[in-house]
Amino acid sequence: MQVEQISIFLENKPGRLENLTRILKDANVNIRTLSVADTSDFGIVRLIVDQVAEAARVLKDQGYTFSRTSVVAVEVPDRAGGLHDILDIISNAHVNIEYMYAFVERSGRNAVLLFRFDKPDEAVNALHSHNATVLSGDALYSL
Amino acid sequence: MIYNEEFETLPREVLEVLQLKRLQQVVQRVYHTVPFYKEAFDKAGVSPNIKSLDELRHFPFTTKNDLRDNYPFGLFAVPMDRVVRLHASSGTTGSSTVVGYTKRDIENWSELMARCFFGAGLTQNDIVHNAYGYGLFTGGLGVHYGIEKLGASVIPMSGGNTKRQIMLLQDFGPTAICCTPSYALTLAEQGEAMGIDMRKLKLRVGILGAEPWSETLRKQIEDALDITAMNIYGLSEIMGPGVAMECAEGKEGMHVFEDHFLVEVIDPATGDVLPPGEEGEVVFTTLTKEAFPLIRYRTRDLSRLIPEPCVCGRSLYRLERVMGRSDDMLIIRGVNVFPSQIEDVLVGIDGLDPHYQLVVNRQGTLDTIEVKVEVNDRLFSKADEIKTLQKIEQKIIKDLKDFLGVTAKVKLVEPNSLPRFEGKASRVIDNRKF
Incomplete structure (x- = not known):
């Protein structure tokens, strides 16, 4: 079970991120969370939004290079060791994490971890068998 | 110092008689041996029976594209059994240009290079560190043969491996160096970084070329290495290095070896020949090349001819330092x-x-x-x-x-x-x- 994220290629220079967020604002797309991976020359912005299709449409209109990619969303209690418990499962399953990011839910009780795995199916199986909460797309976007 | 007193100081009118005789031969020869030229001359309506140097202006140009179109040997004017050497410009397959040399072409090239070195003040007593790349590039071997022709000692170093170059500059004590201007500065800087006083080396002359450079850079190099830096000009299509060279006495403008190369300067937009002294695109016709003669080859180099007599006594026109190109070819580190x-x-x-x-x-x-x-x-x-x-x-x-x-x-x-x-x-x- 995976969720959809939007990854956008941006040059590492002033105003590029601002331009991106303005386009999403004008389209009334809400960003649940994001991560920025950067090098000195370029960066990749990864977004979890409430309306994936609409975000993709406006980005395409504006000529951005982006892709819709899948990540695994895991809900954990927001307490000490919450992340570690999940990483312990992943590590034991010999799955590698390409990248990850996280955010805390509005209620403040839970946090959501977003993972890009090299073997997502094996990771999800391992998480399920340890009773971890893997979120569906609908559940995530409407949080 | 003049290596070939007879040919380098010919009175203008005698030089022009010699040029005409050689031009007549080469035009006839390419017309009858190279299909490309027969077609081009016929299409332009020019006769290979040239009566005066002035008629050359009516002949069609040869361009880099023509060379590419005839890749690899299409413009050779002799059968391959007379070709003793091939060189090629850099490029991916198909777009590089290939040049060939007969035994006599190599001898002429060697002599012209010897003229360059002697004119720069080198003799058989010198040891020359040759850091031009050996291989398909004409720089390495062109310089090499010229130094041997002069009778000086050549260190066939080739490019790269800067630390080892600096070691040999110290150990072998060469008195002259041949390389690109940018590499001369790199050697100076790297040497300094290694804690070596590069001004204390035995080097006294640098023969630098293969890329555009400025008077400012010349002064920098001369200061950093305590040498006299001389500008050499050439291009592989015409021969390689040694088409033109500064003299030690004048050190202003490079004498074109006009007994072997006929030089014109044209308006790059119209193709019209400009009077000596005006700036435009440099065009060469080879007068003695056997394997790969070229008629009115457009170099894309922008410069001007200096027709005024030089203090050194050579009658050969000088080509001013090339400062730009009329197309967007880049020269990156040579x-x-x-x-x-x-x-x-x-x-x-x-x-x-x-x-x-x-x-x-x-x-x-x-x-x-x-x-x-x-x-x-x-x-x-x-x-x-x-x-x-x-x-x-x-x-x-x-x-x-x-x-x-x-x-x-x-x-x-x-x-x-x-x-x-x-x-x-x-x-x-x-x-x-x-």
Whole structure:
């Protein structure tokens, strides 16, 4: 079970991120969370939004290079060791994490971890068998 | 010092008689042996029976494209059994240009190189460190044969391995060095970084060329190495280095060896011949080359002729320092690169579009080239990871190095962020100051 994220290629220079967020604002797309991976020359912005299709449409209109990619969303209690418990499962399953990011839910009780795995199916199986909460797309976007 | 007193000081009218005789021979010869020239002359309506030097202006030009179209041996004027050497300019297969030499061509070339060295003040007592690249590039072997012809000692160092070069400069004590101007400065800087006083070396003369350089750079090199730096000119299509060379006495403008090369300066836009002294594109006709003669070859080099007599006593016209080119060919650290060749490399990589821009800078003493390439959806849809994009950057860098011999920096940029062109594209930003 995976969720959809939007990854956008941006040059590492002033105003590029601002331009991106303005386009999403004008389209009334809400960003649940994001991560920025950067090098000195370029960066990749990864977004979890409430309306994936609409975000993709406006980005395409504006000529951005982006892709819709899948990540695994895991809900954990927001307490000490919450992340570690999940990483312990992943590590034991010999799955590698390409990248990850996280955010805390509005209620403040839970946090959501977003993972890009090299073997997502094996990771999800391992998480399920340890009773971890893997979120569906609908559940995530409407949080 | 004049190596060939007889031919380098011919009175103008005698030189012109000699030039006409040689021009008549070469025009007849290419007309009857090279189909390309027969067709070109017939099409232009010019007769190979030339009566005066002035008639040459009516003949069609030969361009780099003609050389490419006739790749590899289409313009050779002798059968291959008379060709003893091949050289080629850098380039991907198909777009490089190949030149051939007969035994006599090599002898003439060697003599012209010996003229250059002797004119720069070198004799058989000198030891010459040759850091021009050996191989298909004409620089290394051209210089090598000239030094041997002069009777001086040659150290066939070739390019690269700077630390070892500096070691040999100390141990062998060469009195002269041949390399590109930028490499001379690199040697000076690297030597200094190694704690060596480069001014204390036995070097006294540098024969520098193969890329445009300025008087400012000359002074820098002369100060850093405590040498006299001399400017040499040539291009592989015409022969290689040794087409023209500064003299030690005048050190202003490079004497064209007009007994072997007929030089014209034309308006690059109209093709009209300009009077001596006016600036334009330099055009050469080879007068003695056997294997690969060229008629009115457009060099794309912008310069002017200095017809005034020189203090050294040579009657040969001088070519002013070449400061630019009439097309966008780049010379990066002595390697010729056309934007179109870079384009070839880029489009050869899966997922890349030919939207690119080349930014050339001089960092310290070395030319640097940055290739900006637009990222597109095809490239990005495969994976959204930094390492994937960096792999593509590495692939571009490697291919540019492998195919063109150019070390470039690659920068991925957003789609549609680079300028688009109507008509002729200008994809090069050259920030170097010559």
